[in-house]
Amino acid sequence: MSKTSSHRGRINRRTVLAGTASLIAAPWISSTARAQAKQVNIGVIMPLSGANAQFGTNSRNGIELVADEINAAGGIKALGNAKINLIVADATSTPTTAGTVAQRMISQNEVTAILGAFASSLTIAISEVTERRDIPLLTMSFADQITGRGYKNIFQVVAKAxxxxxxxxxxxxxxxxxxxxxxxxxxxxxxxxxxxxxxxxxxxxxxxxxxxxxxxxxxxxxxxxxxxxxxxxxxxxxxxxxxxxxxxxxxxxxxxxxxxxxxxxxxxxxxxxxxxxxxxxxxxxxxxxxxxxxPANYDLDTGLTDRFRKRFGYFMVHEALEHAVALDVLVQAIEKAKSAKAEDVTMALRGAKFTGGWTNAMTGGAVEFDSSGLNTASIPVxxxxxxxxxxxxxxxxxxxxxxxxxx
Amino acid sequence: MKRWIAIVVIVLVAMAVPQVLNPSGYWMRVFTLTLLFAAMAQAWNLIGGLANQLSLGHAAFFGIGAYTSTILLLKFGISPWIGMFAAGALGGLAALVIAVPTMRLQGHYFALATLAFGEVARVIANVWTSLTGGPGGLSVPFVPPSFAAYSFKQLLPHAYIALVALIIVTVIFEVIRRGAMGYRLRAIRENAAAAEVIGIDTTKVKLQTAVISGVLTAMLGTLFAQVAVFFDPDTAFSAASISIRVALIAIIGGVGTAVGPILGAFFIVPIEELMNDLFSSGAAGLSQLIFGVILIVVILWRPRGLVTIFEALRARLQGRGAQS
The missing domain is CATH 3.40.50.2300 (Response regulator)
Structure with a gap:
């Protein structure tokens, strides 16, 4: 009798642990990571594992550098010195996963904008989600389709493929x-x-x-x-x-x-x-x-890019530089809009010209988005x-x- | 009778779940993908479970389905509802073409041949740029939302469509399993030579199963394309994220049972998502590593699938009943 009951106890405990508990807990675990007051959530989706992991990591480094510098200098002034809170996630190398991650960031983390995702196929998959949810997506992926589909919430900071x-x-x-x-x-x-x-x-x-x-x-x-x-x-x-x-x-x-x-x-x-x-x-x-x-090179403004080299120990590769520019431009747009609402930020980005800061390291010394979201100031080197x-x-x-x- | 009550309760719960989720949120997407993968694993289960042929090439049918309906929509403006049946027809044809030469192969050889077929399909999709758009992939155009056009602003309708698909595929599986075809397949699985002797046309039965599985998988490919909205050859014909994943779901859940693939999908898809959510911002590949460890533990704990948990529970309950 005692033997039976101990067996039953074991099965129950294991079943609960392995199966239901984790699933039931899932939505709550993620929502505890929700934003606290006075910070702006920005999603960063990169291939951090798999064939493109190195490029994804470089890109994340560039974004973290700029975010840390802005936060150290007092955050986003127009929003009462709100801090930038980066939400980083791995897109792996599967577009479907990248799309799911984007959906998660929008509905769980309430991100203002998303940066990503180096590889064009991942970026296109994310853009299908951001376009339907009206969240701005800033990217340095090259593919022509990215700004060739007439989407309103996508911004390509470099020249097309x-x-x-x-x-x-x-x-x-x-x-x-x-x-x-x-x-x-x-x-x-x-x-x-x-x-x-x-x-x-x-x-x-x-x-x-x-x-x-x-x-x-x-x-x-x-x-x-x-x-x-x-x-x-x-x-x-x-x-x-x-x-x-x-x-x-x-x-x-x-x-x-x-x-x-x-x-x-x-x-x-x-x-x-x-x-x-x-x-x-x-x-x-x-x-x-x-x-x-x-699409860009670090020697165009070593004053800026040497900060990357100092922190990470290698020269600022172009994907890191362009993502740094993307975040800088995004923050400028938030300052201009005086709002962290996605649609206000999109309005501030569209058709606008941004100068100063990290845009100095780009050819043309500025970032200017046309109506399709393409940066027309950028020419390759x-x-x-x-x-x-x-x-x-x-x-x-x-x-x-x-x-x-x-x- | 008890069984029917359980089924009705599960279906009602599954119908209620989308009502409590954010209609275009993250968990709705995960729920929809889980249902779709459960349905795909169930379609795989026909050939992998009943005919006992381990196919690692189902991405071929899946990709054909996704591409067929999307190309018909892009080039001729045909609704994916109709495109889905064209997809099924082509998927069935592809299954026939691959089954004829491979069905005589056993075990590993069959698995390898099907794996190669999936890869061939991927290469063709990459190279045949004029038809498939090549490596750049295809985007399903966003047409004005309507049921007839299979276009919705929210994910909610997709979740219900996926649920209906899963129910249909599961019913087909059960009907085949319990019918004459199921008996023939089991006879072939136990001893193919003996099955021939008692008059079963083994090749024909296996071919029929393969074609049904191919048709269903291709139609599910269409549904998947409508949810994912963008796919390229490496996604739609992926060995790892489609072929092997579908087989893995059925195996983790319990091969050859109707409940197995559903259990497997509701275990694997959400756990994988949860791991990505919790760990992917940390060390590279950590989430996949933890996911892999969980899979290994589950396989060691339940080598015949999660479905055996219920069998063990039932045996225990009955044992207790006998004792008292």
Whole structure:
């Protein structure tokens, strides 16, 4: 008898613990994290685990730097020195999860705005939620669809992927011309992701407009393990320059294989993997002289970006910088609206021009959103690896050094 | 009789839940996704539970469903309600195409073949840009809300649609399980050679099951697309977040039973969300790690699924009844 009752007790306790309790408790646990008075909740959704974790972490660092600085300087003045309260969550690498996280932030944390989410597919999934709930979403994702759908609550602080692809080609042609070389044959290789295909599309269109022959135009799967066939094709193609578009691991493999096979033609990367410290760490001397397009670069205002380097120990990568700018602009909009209500902040953001603060580190020295939410003041820059640092080399009016071109 | 009362009570509770949740809030979304995953795991259960063929390629049917209805809506303005049936037809066709060569495979070989099929579908969706929009994915356009257009401002109607879907799929599962087809499938599962000898056309029965499972999964893909609103090839044809997840839900809950996939979904989906909510702002991957540990503990504790909790409880209650 006693045996039976002790067994029954065990089952009951376990069942309750494993099953119902956690589920019943769930809504209450999250709601205890609710905002206290005098703070503005801002959601930060980033890929903090999975393939894009590094970019997500960089972005979060940039946002935390600005939030801490604003809070230390007395918070948001128009709202009685309210503090910024960042609500950070992992989007993983699944758009559906990113959308669910956005829904959670809006209904549980009552966020004023959301920043995120580096990868375009995650940002688009979040924008589907924010648009229906009228919450402003500020992003540095490149994809053209982001501001191409006529949505009213989305703000893209950098140039679009197609503009980046076009600049990647046009700037290269201009740099080569300045060095006395005429380019008429190029190779493109890109990963088959949203980012890779969109940027390759921009490159292709620009090449056609400039009457440049595409002697190679190949997509390859993300996470490619053997790049030898691609590089062999590149060697045979007779291209004068190669335009690889990829995240980190693929970029390391491509450039290393190329240089090991003594293919020395200029490589002009498509941002992402080509403009982070790990690129140089992974490639060493092979990184020297590699060019890349970038939506922004830290050397445009080292007064600002050195604060990042001091705190985190590496240079302020462009995604960190652009997210810092996004938060700065958002806070300026809250100050202007004198309200932390989402719809007031959206009104203050739309069609407005922001200057000062972190916008100084952007090309154009300002952020100005058009009616679609795109920052029209931002133009891409060409950067080049020089002794473990990225130097802006084009366009000439913002360049911090002259481009080295070895054809 | 008792069983029917229990079923009616559960359905009534499930119908009441959306009424107390915020109509377009977070828990409504989690509830809706949970119901959809329960329905998908139930559709998987037909082939995985009754026919005992471990499919790891159901994302193929799911993705075909999501893409079919959305492409029909985008290109021809056809309501997803109609698109859903086109999706089902294509999903069934795909199931037939894959089942014919793979049904003779056993165990791991079948699992691997189906896994490959899901991946092939993903690659095709990535490459066939003119049809699928390629890696950039598809957004379901936001048309003026109406039931006929399958467009709603809130999540509430989606929750009820998902609930109805789960009930329909569960009824189909039970009807098949209890009917002649269920007996044939069980005979094949126990001993395929013996089943052939007593006159069961094993290939035909397995094919029928695979096609029904494919049709249902594709139709659920349409419902999912309407809730998620955006998807790309890596999401819709994902091995990890669709194929394996659906199988995992059925296995954690209890394979081959009607209650199993529902229990599994109501365990896995909310727990995963809760872990993401509580831990994902901390160390990278911590939430997934804790989630994984919970899964391992549950599998070790209940290797035959959560459904065995009820069996154990019932046995204990009956044992006590006999004693007293």
């Amino acid at each position: 197609s503009a980046l692809g076009k600049a990647q080609l046009d700037y290269t042609v201009a740099i080569a011309q300045a060095a006395g070389t005429r380019i008429d044959k190029i190779a493109i290789m890109y990963e088959d992701t949203a980012y890779g295909t969109a940027q390759a599309g921009g490159l292709r269109a620009a090449a056609k407009a400039a009457n440049i022959e595409l002697v190679m135009d190949d997509a390859y799967p993300l996470g490619i393990t053997d790049t030898t066939p691609l590089i062999n094709k590149l060697r045979a193609s007779g291209a004068q320059a190669v335009f690889p578009v990829s995240y980190l691991n693929d970029s390391l493999l491509l450039i290393r294989t190329m240089r090991q096979q003594r293919i020395t033609i200029p490589a002009i990367g498509g941002a992402a993997g080509y403009v982070i410290p790990d690129f140089e760490k992974g490639l060493g001397e092979f990184a020297e002289g590699v060019l890349s397009i970038a 060409m950067v080049q690896w020089r002794k473990k640092e990225l130097v802006t080399v084009w366009p000439k009016d913002v360049a911090k050094g002259a481009a080295e071109w070895k054809s």
